[in-house]
Amino acid sequence: MPKVGIASYGITKFSKEDSKIESVLLKSTKKLFDNSHNLSRGDIDAVLVSTNNNSKYLSAILSEMSGIEPKIAHSIESLCNSGTNAIVSAYSYIASGLADVVLISGAERYDSPGQILEWDNSRGEFKHPIFWASIFTKAYKREFLVTDEDLALVPVKNHKHAQNNPNAISEKTYSLDDVINSKKLTDDLRLLDCSRPCTGGASILLASEDTCKKYTDSPIWITGIGQKTTSAGFTKNTTFSSMESTHLAALTAFQMSKHNVKDIDVAEVHDAFSVCEPMALESLGFTDKGKGMDMIQELYTTNDLKINPRGGLIGSGHPLGATGIAQTIEIAQQLQSCANKRQVDNANIGLVHNMSAASTSSTVLVLER
Amino acid sequence: MNFESELKKGNFIISECTNCQKIVWPPSEFCNQCFSEVSWRNASNHGKVVEFSKQNNDYFCIVEIENAVKIMGSVSNGIPNVGQRVKIDNCGMKGENYYFEISLI
Numbered sequence: 001m002p003k004v005g006i007a008s009y010g011i012t013k014f015s016k017e018d019s020k021i022e023s024v025l026l027k028s029t030k031k032l033f034d035n036s037h038n039l040s041r042g043d044i045d046a047v048l049v050s051t052n053n054n055s056k057y058l059s060a061i062l063s064e065m066s067g068i069e070p071k072i073a074h075s076i077e078s079l080c081n082s083g084t085n086a087i088v089s090a091y092s093y094i095a096s097g098l099a100d101v102v103l104i105s106g107a108e109r110y111d112s113p114g115q116i117l118e119w120d121n122s123r124g125e126f127k128h129p130i131f132w133a134s135i136f137t138k139a140y141k142r143e144f145l146v147t148d149e150d151l152a153l154v155p156v157k158n159h160k161h162a163q164n165n166p167n168a169i170s171e172k173t174y175s176l177d178d179v180i181n182s183k184k185l186t187d188d189l190r191l192l193d194c195s196r197p198c199t200g201g202a203s204i205l206l207a208s209e210d211t212c213k214k215y216t217d218s219p220i221w222i223t224g225i226g227q228k229t230t231s232a233g234f235t236k237n238t239t240f241s242s243m244e245s246t247h248l249a250a251l252t253a254f255q256m257s258k259h260n261v262k263d264i265d266v267a268e269v270h271d272a273f274s275v276c277e278p279m280a281l282e283s284l285g286f287t288d289k290g291k292g293m294d295m296i297q298e299l300y301t302t303n304d305l306k307i308n309p310r311g312g313l314i315g316s317g318h319p320l321g322a323t324g325i326a327q328t329i330e331i332a333q334q335l336q337s338c339a340n341k342r343q344v345d346n347a348n349i350g351l352v353h354n355m356s357a358a359s360t361s362s363t364v365l366v367l368e369r
Numbered sequence: 370m371n372f373e374s375e376l377k378k379g380n381f382i383i384s385e386c387t388n389c390q391k392i393v394w395p396p397s398e399f400c401n402q403c404f405s406e407v408s409w410r411n412a413s414n415h416g417k418v419v420e421f422s423k424q425n426n427d428y429f430c431i432v433e434i435e436n437a438v439k440i441m442g443s444v445s446n447g448i449p450n451v452g453q454r455v456k457i458d459n460c461g462m463k464g465e466n467y468y469f470e471i472s473l474i
Contacts, residue, residue, distance in 0.1 A: 121467045122395055124441040126429055131441070134422035135431060142451075187423035233395060235431055235439035240420050 004094045005212035005219035007205045008036035009329045014169040014200035014317035016110050021053040024107040025062045028201035036215050045099035046072035050086035050106035051321035052114025079114050079356035083324025084363035088225055090206045100208050107201040108319035117357055122235040130185050132234045132358040133273040137188040139240035140275050144290030152179035154274040155192045155314050157300045162311025164341035169198050169317030193274040200319035202326040220332040224257025224366025234358040243283040243359040250284045250364045257366035261285040266334045266344040267351040268327035271312040280353050309342040324354035335369045372396040381460045383412040392437035414457045421449045442469030
């Protein structure tokens with residue numbers, strides 16, 4: 001398959017700002033253009049918008065506001081992994097030859113309708129994400145004898161990482177006690193265990209191998225893609241203590257990239273809630289089942305930024321349609337050795353894990369220098 | 370037979386494939402295994418707890434019915450356990466949402 005690379009990117013600060021969705025899309029697109037000196041509007045064959053926002057025709061609107069007249073323009077929605085779905089679509093357009101250069105822009109507002117999946121009536125009155133997260137947490141704690149105090153390390157670590165991410169919503173660090181004493185949402189979930197819905201945008205430019213080199217001296221290649229959707233309904237999950245779709249997506253991505261999990265130097269994983277980080281690490285194969293918190297404890301103690309260097313979703317904020325793109329930008333920056341205080345040493349191969357709706361669907365990307 | 374109009378009356382019915390007999394859940398007009406039409410019948414009002422948690426003073430849980438249907442509901446009495454037998458006492462709709470009230474047996 002022809003190589004497809006990341007040629008440029010732009011990102012906004014994640015916040016609680018009350019901005020129009022069109023404005024959020026435009027801001028990160030403008031930053032992308034500011035970062036890409038040889039990019040002409042006429043080069044862009046496709047404009048893909050990733051969002052859960054209900055506004056119509058956003059790709060055509062962003063194109064008009066940016067002075068682009070693309071061949072292909074449409075939106076992509078897949079709840080929380082819309083961003084990586086848009087990247088995979090862009091990859092496919094380029095690999096197939098239908099497009100040579102694709103602009104992907106993800107954006108969300110703090111009040112996104114993507115937080116609730118109305119269709120999933122098997123959840124009864126318990127449609128808010130805190131309820132699936134509580135069920136996951138309860139199941140994980142029981143099966144692996146993990147405590148709330150153990151899991152509290154995830155937000156402690158990720159808020160700490162986020163202090164070196166200028167675009168993160170988090171502005172302070174928290175102690176284990178802060179997490180444990182934060183507002184109790186359910187018996188199994190506290191406020192600081194949760195990523196926060198927010199307003200934010202992230203844009204990325206993908207291009208074919210030769211064209212990529214026109215825009216950057218340090219392209220990052222997408223060498224592995226794995227996706228799996230096991231269901232739409234939360235209660236259809238066959239287990240609540242691991243992520244089946246993530247496990248299957250990772251197998252596909254590693255097979256395509258001809259790498260395995262031991263080769264991964266840095267990763268952004270989808271820590272929508274505290275419990276998601278150890279579960280994701282286990283389902284991706286970084287560690288054995290039930291050992292995710294041991295790995296996180298080791299990383300935290302040794303100040304190793306390998307997992308969620310930008311602060312993950314908990315530290316950075318979670319503007320749904322922008323999240324997968326922001327994760328991918330972080331790994332690209334890591335591989336380009338331009339992540340400043342967040343930089344992981346000798347980062348050559350990275351991984352992005354982005355999932356939606358209680359892990360019913362997952363995307364795993366492998367990126368390389 | 371419309372699932373939601375029955376649910377509004379407090380009747381919990383399930384769709385079963387007329388060809389392969391699979392219970393189709395969430396309720397649908399067609400089987401998700403063979404696309405044959407479904408027929409409707411009353412669901413068992415007994416099930417078992419798959420997982421649970423608690424908000425404020427109220428337990429909520431995932432209940433599995435007839436080894437095929439999983440729903441989330443609120444528990445009206447006591448502390449649930451995984452695997453525990455339960456009964457659906459009440460069901461219906463509050464606005465657009467389904468609700469299920471479950472008691473431990």
